[in-house]
Amino acid sequence: MTPLLKIDGVSKRFGGLMALADISFDVHEKEILGLIGPNGAGKTTIFNCIAGVYKPTSGDIVFTPGDTSIRINGFKPEKMTELGIARTFQNIRLFTSLTVLDNIRIARHCRTKANFLRSVLRTPFQKSEEKSIVEDSMRWLEFVGLASQALSDASSLSYGNQRRLEIARALATEPKLLLLDEPAAGMNPKETRILVDLIHAILDAGICVMLIEHDMKLVMSICERLVVLDHGTLIAEGGPRDIRENPRVIEAYLGRGAAGNA
Amino acid sequence: MTKGKLLLLFIGAGLLTYPLLPLSSDYVLHVMTLAMVYMILAMGLNIVPGFCGLLDLGYVGFYGIGAYTAGLLTIHYGLPFWVIVPLAALNGALWGVLLGAPTLRLTGDYFAIVTFGFSELVVLFLTNEIWLTRGPLGLPGIQPITLNLSWLNKAWYFEFYEKTPNFYIAALMVALVYFIMCRMEDSRLGRAWYAIREDPLAAASCGVNILNYKVIAFAISAGIGAVGGCFYARWSMFLSPDMFKFWESFLVLCMVVLGGLGNIKGALLGAVILVCLGEILRESLTAIGLPAETRFIAYGLIMVLIMRFKPSGFFPAVASSGRSNPLLIDLQKRLAAGAAAKEKSRDSAA
Numbered sequence: 001m002t003p004l005l006k007i008d009g010v011s012k013r014f015g016g017l018m019a020l021a022d023i024s025f026d027v028h029e030k031e032i033l034g035l036i037g038p039n040g041a042g043k044t045t046i047f048n049c050i051a052g053v054y055k056p057t058s059g060d061i062v063f064t065p066g067d068t069s070i071r072i073n074g075f076k077p078e079k080m081t082e083l084g085i086a087r088t089f090q091n092i093r094l095f096t097s098l099t100v101l102d103n104i105r106i107a108r109h110c111r112t113k114a115n116f117l118r119s120v121l122r123t124p125f126q127k128s129e130e131k132s133i134v135e136d137s138m139r140w141l142e143f144v145g146l147a148s149q150a151l152s153d154a155s156s157l158s159y160g161n162q163r164r165l166e167i168a169r170a171l172a173t174e175p176k177l178l179l180l181d182e183p184a185a186g187m188n189p190k191e192t193r194i195l196v197d198l199i200h201a202i203l204d205a206g207i208c209v210m211l212i213e214h215d216m217k218l219v220m221s222i223c224e225r226l227v228v229l230d231h232g233t234l235i236a237e238g239g240p241r242d243i244r245e246n247p248r249v250i251e252a253y254l255g256r257g258a259a260g261n262a
Numbered sequence: 263m264t265k266g267k268l269l270l271l272f273i274g275a276g277l278l279t280y281p282l283l284p285l286s287s288d289y290v291l292h293v294m295t296l297a298m299v300y301m302i303l304a305m306g307l308n309i310v311p312g313f314c315g316l317l318d319l320g321y322v323g324f325y326g327i328g329a330y331t332a333g334l335l336t337i338h339y340g341l342p343f344w345v346i347v348p349l350a351a352l353n354g355a356l357w358g359v360l361l362g363a364p365t366l367r368l369t370g371d372y373f374a375i376v377t378f379g380f381s382e383l384v385v386l387f388l389t390n391e392i393w394l395t396r397g398p399l400g401l402p403g404i405q406p407i408t409l410n411l412s413w414l415n416k417a418w419y420f421e422f423y424e425k426t427p428n429f430y431i432a433a434l435m436v437a438l439v440y441f442i443m444c445r446m447e448d449s450r451l452g453r454a455w456y457a458i459r460e461d462p463l464a465a466a467s468c469g470v471n472i473l474n475y476k477v478i479a480f481a482i483s484a485g486i487g488a489v490g491g492c493f494y495a496r497w498s499m500f501l502s503p504d505m506f507k508f509w510e511s512f513l514v515l516c517m518v519v520l521g522g523l524g525n526i527k528g529a530l531l532g533a534v535i536l537v538c539l540g541e542i543l544r545e546s547l548t549a550i551g552l553p554a555e556t557r558f559i560a561y562g563l564i565m566v567l568i569m570r571f572k573p574s575g576f577f578p579a580v581a582s583s584g585r586s587n588p589l590l591i592d593l594q595k596r597l598a599a600g601a602a603a604k605e606k607s608r609d610s611a612a
């Protein structure tokens with residue numbers, strides 16, 4: 001079976017810095033893949049390459065949402081979203097002066113069509129579309145448990161809720177693959193537990209998840225497979241148990257020599 | 263809330279009946295009509311810096327394009343005003359696309375400089391292309407707005423030389439532009455603009471094609487500016503290139519900022535305040551022996567004071583017309599009902 005997403009020899013160079021060097025791995029249907037590594041390893045950079053923010057310097061990214069495979073490197077972010085790749089940001093990027101509902105309604109943009117003329121004339125098509133936008137948005141807010149705050153300002157939400165709103169916004173674009181960049185960062189244990197349940201619910205909804213996370217306990221408990229990056233290179237790939245015992249991974253995290261002592 | 267609305271309705275009705283009063287003065291009518299021209303301009307400009315967050319210093323260029331389009335079409339082809347309005351709007355929008363499509367990739371300050379250059383180019387063109395625009399001599403003798411209903415009744419052919427009918431036509435146009443603005447604001451289009459203003463990267467990740475929507479915003483804004491110019495041409499019946507100097511852009515921008523960037527009602531209020539202030543300053547400055555142009559110092563001072571004391575203007579709320587959307591009102595009721603039911607079940611459990 002062709003993987004949902006195939007990263008094939010991807011490199012990304014920023015001036016003299018090799019942020020990613022010849023990275024290859026696959027993401028399969030119905031899977032949750034963990035992406036870990038020390039600070040500056042290149043995790044966010046690979047998300048940005050997949051999501052269309054950066055164009056890889058070399059290598060291929062192939063996405064297979066249905067029957068056909070598409071080589072997507074160099075596509076614009078809005079094109080990626082349309083194809084079915086959604087993402088959240090490491091430092092939350094909400095539309096803070098808008099309401100919670102509006103944040104989600106904007107995410108419905110790529111699945112709706114009303115243009116200038118239809119909006120001004122309020123055609124029956126536009127009206128029914130607006131109605132379904134509100135309904136779909138409320139459904140996603142319910143999914144993450146924020147429906148009751150739909151009409152408050154996004155900036156008034158607690159930190160954990162802002163993270164969940166960002167996830168809801170990504171989900172509202174109807175993705176096949178969801179990229180979560182450190183969703184548990186700054187969350188308290190209770191919020192983290194809710195997040196874990198949410199991620200499982202997302203998987204059950206048939207959406208594939210790629211997860212960057214520093215909280216090892218969290219990653220090891222929910223990911224079936226992990227990819228470890230260090231200094232832009234892929235140093236290990238496999239199940240949580242293998243990764244935990246892999247000497248190269250321990251070395252990357254704890255420094256040279258630590259592997260021997262461990 | 264309802265009391266405030268009632269008061270507003272009362273004031274509005276009072277202003278609209280003013281021209282019919284026996285003691286109405288031509289001067290006051292003139293100022294009110296001028297204020298409405300600026301209302302149209304301010305609403306149009308509001309789209310670019312207010313909704314999309316891009317600084318546009320060349321708005322007056324589109325105003326000038328609209329005015330000269332109307333003036334020339336009237337003088338050479340004698341087209342009626344009602345045909346010219348959409349033509350001028352289209353011409354403005356066309357130039358908006360021509361300028362916007364290549365330059366809207368530029369960020370912040372660079373884009374502002376390009377728009378500024380564009381408005382200067384328009385003035386240069388109007389001044390130098392004498393074969394078309396008569397250059398600095400200006401375009402005199404533009405026919406006033408006419409209304410030809412002779413197909414209904416032989417006697418129904420009107421030429422609006424007086425102030426009163428022009429006042430009502432301006433009011434009609436303000437109402438029309440306001441209506442269009444409110445509908446755009448509360449639509450997929452308006453939301454895409456807000457997203458771009460708030461966070462372009464997040465907007466793109468939500469599937470908004472940033473460049474396209476910026477160009478659309480710029481074109482619509484330009485079109486509305488041209489409509490303002492179109493009315494101005496037929497109302498003042500005379501055009502000259504120096505009416506479209508950079509200062510006008512700055513003045514309209516002041517109006518939008520004063521009212522609150524991104525708020526339609528704010529743009530209306532800003533236009534009224536600055537037009538009235540301009541009249542007062544012109545009288546008082548000449549009275550104390552200063553040239554009338556010094557009023558721009560006062561505008562600059564106002565900008566500084568707003569930035570200091572009310573950085574988001576009089577009406578800071580953005581996306582406010584969405585609140586009266588029946589869908590959202592309905593949703594609010596549902597949420598309130600849900601919260602009440604929860605409360606009740608908690609009470610009964612306790």
Ligand SMILES: Nc1ncnc2c1ncn2[C@@H]1O[C@H](COP(=O)(O)OP(=O)(O)OP(=O)(O)O)[C@@H](O)[C@H]1O
Binds near residue numbers: 014017040043044045
């Ligand atoms: N736009 C950019 N220009 C230049 N260098 C960049 C850019 N983006 C990232 N880098 C560099 O690439 C390297 C990898 O960064 P990246 O953000 O991918 O790390 P990360 O694994 O996400 O780290 P963290 O865990 O801290 O989020 C870093 O050295 C960073 O400084």
Ligand SMILES: [Mg+2]
Binds near residue numbers: 043044
């Ligand atoms: Mg990162």
